[in-house]
Amino acid sequence: MADVNMKEEESIAAELAHPSSPPLLLSHLKNVAALVEKGVVSKEMRLMVRAMRHVMSIRRKLKGPTVVSFLKSTLPSGSDALSRLLPYVSKEEEIGMDIDTPSSALHVSSHKQSILPELEIFTYLLVLIFLLDKKSYDKAKACSSGAIKRLQQLNRRTLDVLAARIYFYYSYSYELTNSLAEIRGTLLLLHRTATLHHDELGQETLLNLLLRNYLHYNLYDQAEKLRSKTQRAESHSHQQLCRYLYYLGRIRTIQLEYTDAKDSLMQAARKAPLSASGFRIQCNKWAAIVRLLLGEIPERTTFMQPGMRKALRPYFELTNAVRIGDLELFRQVAEKFSSTFYTDKTHNLIVRLRHNVIRTGLRNISISYSRISLTDVAAKLHLVSATPVDDAESIVTKAIRDGGIDAIVDHANGWMQSKETGDIYSTQEPQLAFHSRIAFCLNTHNEAVKALRFPPNAHKKELESAEKRRERQQQEQELAKHIAEEDDDEF
CATH class of the missing domain: 1.10.10.10 (Winged helix-like DNA-binding domain superfamily/Winged helix DNA-binding domain)
Structure with missing residues (x-):
């Protein structure tokens, strides 16, 4: 049975692996829906994740008639979900039109009386992604609200992956319409529900969405209270972990905890995938400011990374002004790129940098x-x-x-x-530096010794068994008796 399931999964994956070799987009969507249904039956979350990955690969090619055909072939005719979703993706005059759909699909939909909740939520997600790509933000906002209401009526662990995506696009659609504050209570309610249902992926996603919601309105104290009172399990999503580290770095920066902020931001930038260029740019912007506040000068290569040079140009010039210690140049850069700094919400941090510029310039003067x-x-x-x-x-x-x-x-x-x-070698600083290095090496050696692992009962292999011990004693007695007899013969 397992072999049959594996063959079915491999066949579905093979059909989805080449979206450009034409089966049509409609057949691809049906194969993705079959993958979702397969994940529900086998309770394999990896199939849900794979289905979402395939949707992301073809989302830019989706057209309204294709989405309408998929909805009509997947959802039962006359169902509430179909009546809600069709107006979002088709004009009023197109709702009643016949869309080119295979006769077999129409035959199935006419006799289908029920549908898996996972497939229903998947159709909501597909329509929501389609509306966001078409920049129909008001429709996406209404569609996401309907999807959330439907999710609140369900309690199935096989929905966790799809629900996490719905939560993200729900918040994103409200952010694009400048109405994030309206859903804060709903997000808190969803987070409490996810905690009670032990939906760890949902908890991660909703915590990050709430932190983003608070930081969007500069409510750093509320964000820190929520973060500190929320229990976080081991991360189940690499992307959500990167987002959490980024938000934590921003909170720590505002709280003047620059060392912790630097660690969080640098870690988020390193862990982020190469394709997430926008996220990595934001991490590098905040990390550059934090390093300047710590008195460090970021390396030039930080601002010359591929695809980031133009976006990081204001921060490169700002770093140059701080490095030189020229207060006038610093003021000019701050005024020149003030709109960029206000957009990035780093203007208040740049005001703090004025003291660092003065201190650097004063140090250069004292040396000269x-x-x-x-x-x-x-x-x-x-x-x-x-x-x-x-x-x-x-x-x-x-x-x-x-x-x-x-x-x-x-x-x-x-x-x-x-x-x-004076001569630094006439002081105790070289001795203290050498002592700290020796202490570090000794601590590393001690930790390595403590971390050694030995196979169980390895010491028993060196011990002889009882039979071998009796044989050895018997041989020793015979040898002693033989030696005694030789001594008697000599006398």
Whole structure:
């Protein structure tokens, strides 16, 4: 029986593997529906995932008449689902028209009285994807709301994969119509239901959608409260894990936890697939800002990745201004790309960078000059205020207190005097650095020893059995007796 099932799956997969070698799109959709039905019968979620992958591969080729034909051949005539979905994909005058459909399919639909809930939800999903691709956002919004209402009436674990996709497009359609706030309560209700039903994929998807909903309106405190009070199991979706890390990185950035934010954003960028260029660009934008706030300078190759050079250009120029420490150049870049920064919601973070620019410029000045007047410091930093000298003095004093520069301020003469850089090898810093490296190596060795694994009862192989021990003792006794007899013969 298993061999028969495997052969059927292989035949369906073979038919779906070449969408360009023409069977028609309608036959492809029917094969995908057969794959969904097969997944329900065998309760194999991998078949559901494979079916969705095939739909994504042909979604751009879908036409209205093809979708109408598929709906009429799949859904029972006169059913509520068919009456709801047909108006979305066909004009009023086309609803009553005869679409080119094989006679066998019409014959089946006329006698079909019931349909699997999974196939019904699949038709909702197909229509929803079709409407979004055609940019009919209002219709997609209405269709997704109907799909959610239908899902709330069902409780089947074989629906989890399809339901997760419905949730995503439900939120996406409302986001495209600027009405995300309307569905926040519904998403919270769906997340609670998914938790009670132990739908882990649904929980992951809905948690990310809620975080995106909160961050869209800059509600970072609510997003963190939801994230901290939600129990996350082991991730079942690589894509959802990447999204979660990205949202977590944004939350940590606003909370001034730059180290954790950097780790989350860099991990999300590394784990994201190469095809998700838009997502990777957003991760790199936020990661670049966070690294600048940490005092690091991102590598030039970060901004020169294929397909990202144009999108990351504003952040490349911003990084260059921070690296040089030129406050005037930083101000020009911030004004030039202000619309981009507002769109990316990184404008507030760039305001924080002003202090880093001043600190970098001040460090360069202290290295270049052994003594410089505060008036010249204000001029080189391009400080624009009513009292630039007083501002320069307070900035220099704060930098000395924070350990950013090694200098003293002569208030009487009005200058900053840098201390001479001594020989670092005359201090204990090389010894401490060498000690930290040795400690790291020793800890790595100790962890490796602790992680060693031995096969069970391996030590018993070296121990002799009872029979061998008796044989050895008997041989020793005979040898001793033989030696004693030889000694008696000598006497």
